[in-house]
Amino acid sequence: MSDNILASGHTACAGCGEALGIKLILNAAGPNIIVANATGCSEIFSSRYPESAWGIPWVHSLFENTAAVASGIEAALKVLGRESEANVIAQGGDGGMADIGFGALSGMFERGHNILAITLDNEAYMNTGVQRSGLTPLGARTTTSPPGELSWGNITPKKDMPQIAVAHGVSYVATATVAYFKDLEKKIKKALTIKGPKYIQVLVPCPLGWQHDPSLTIRVSKLAVETCIYPLIEIENGKLTNVVKVTSKKPVEEYLKLQGRYKHLFGREGANEHLAKIQAIADENAKRYGLV
Amino acid sequence: MTLEVLEGSKAVSDVIGLCKPDVISAYPITPQTHIVENLSEMVADGKLKAEYIRVESEHSAASACLGASLTGARTYTATTSQGLLLMLEVLYNISALRLPVVLTCANRAISSPLNIWCDHQDAITLRDTGWIQLFAEDIQEAVDMHIQAYKIGEDKRVMLPVVISMDGFLLTHTFEPVEVPSEEDVDRFLPKYNPKYFLTTKNPMTFGSFAEPDKYMEARYILNEVLNQSKVVIAEVARDFKDAFGRFGGDLVEEYNTKDADIVLVGMGSIISTMKEVTDELRKRNNRIGVLKIRSFRPFPDKEIVSCLKDKKKVIVVEKAISLGFGSILASEIKSVLYNSGAAPRVDSFIAALGGRDISKETINKIIEKSMTEKVDLEFVDLNRDILPEDFSE
Known part of the structure; x- marks a missing residue:
């Protein structure tokens, strides 16, 4: 790895999967990139005035407009004859890209901008204190989907953003996670060879929000794949072209029990029914994408 | 041309x-x-x-x-x-x-x-x-x-x-x-x-x-x-x-017949043309009346406003917006710059033409007449009380 595009000295938490994800993504993509970044942890830990961790041209505008800002950047490069200068990347968390910024992202997709959109998916609004997002998985505790007498955590499964991107006709859609860093790098590089909109969703564990030890970030990331909870896939022109195969599929409990956000699913009467629902999601992923 | x-x-x-x-x-x-x-x-x-x-x-x-x-x-x-x-x-x-x-x-x-x-x-x-x-x-x-x-x-x-x-x-x-x-x-x-x-x-x-x-x-x-x-x-x-x-529409403001005027109408946008026509006619009947067009609302032309209005007898502001729960916006800002300048002509405030209600020359004349006969803190021009619910019809 050469010079990091995301310099050290930023203020991310120990074991931050998002900071690691960004470093891997940008080193694979850079240095000829321009990045539009949504409001969120990544912007906060990297850009406290007068310091900056970014070694590339970078803009943070607002929470929900990142894909639209990137659209403007791409259009400007085109009309000014600077298209060859840089690849444009729009990145943000699951809240910024898949919830509040979803309209802007959808517009960016359907207009066919030559932009790589990246969702750094840590499965909740971490910067504001771990509130539920549309990408929070079934059963997870967040501060707005707490378990309680009448609750088993988040009541809905994750919104299927990769398939939503596919439905837009996005020609390259992929998922990745930090533990599989070679796979992640390969996908970033491949995406940038394709003209038009691209979407990559990267699972980035958040020790603070997921309530796991900071030393376990890579292990948790790896288990998400090995349990088939987070399938690593590539969909090109609407067709599934590649998956990261799981040689020995592990039960979801192995992934869940490392994380405090699922603590309520262990040792409580009636928990098995809820664990079974999560296992069913993993099983369905395995079947749907031929992971095993 | x-x-x-x-x-x-x-x-x-x-x-x-x-x-x-x-x-x-x-x-x-x-x-x-x-x-x-x-x-x-x-x-x-x-x-x-x-x-x-x-x-x-x-x-x-x-x-x-x-x-x-x-x-x-x-x-x-x-x-x-x-x-x-x-x-x-x-x-x-x-x-x-x-x-x-x-x-x-x-x-x-x-x-x-x-x-x-x-x-x-x-x-x-x-x-x-x-x-x-x-x-x-x-x-x-x-x-x-x-x-x-x-x-x-x-x-x-x-x-x-x-x-x-x-x-x-x-x-x-x-x-x-x-x-x-x-x-x-x-x-x-x-x-x-x-x-x-x-x-x-x-x-x-x-x-x-x-x-x-x-x-x-x-x-x-x-x-x-x-x-x-x-x-x-x-x-x-x-x-x-x-x-x-070869064209000049004013810089921050445009003063129209304000130099010798006792009364100055103030506004923004297309209402200014109507104000100019009305005051032209009134001047023919020896009324010393002018118009101050606010061309730049931000930055707010504080010095220009004070310089134009400080010695006037009456300022009549007609505006097409309202700060609900308070009242006029433009008139309030004009009053605020005049207040600390030590010169405080009477400023009457009219809210008009909300939602596209027409402002004719007659409307402007009516506004001026009303302002000549009484002090108007805040008046909704051409408000039709007949269609208001009973509680609001005075």
């Missing part, structure tokens, strides 16, 4: 074409549509070499302009009413990032009730955003203002966005004889956009940092200072424009 009879929207889109924006991004909303439709045609016909981003919302229209402007492109958008409100968050961001985006606001009322007709409630909402806000009196001034807007906004001393308010339907959909300048003349007047700082891999920079309490206030202070200092540039550009094109 060749005059053509043109629809306001057509004239404005023609002149935007001459300003050669690199990136246009807009979302349709009545009564802005004719402007962006005309621009689409110009791009489709190859008459304007621009990227036209047909976004999915006004929020994204403003955001795309933000991104493009920050990449070094000249940008343009147009909207009104709800669209402007949806943009609002982005508009604050654009000014603070010091990006000279130009926006046309085809002024329209705010819902609810839904109403597509003209008032100024939309543009007034931008009061505290850090944008330069200019109001056009007629189609010709709207045309001229757009050229000036780019020149002002892109001036290195300024680097701020500019919104031009032109009254929805009253100016966007009416026809007047106007002169759209030649391409050569606009090229000569308006140099290419050449920003000092922009997104480029040749000089990677970070834009849009966050600032903690020990830094934030200084950033806002600078923005306020720059906006206030832009007064000099607005006036300078208006004079340069006069030299280049």
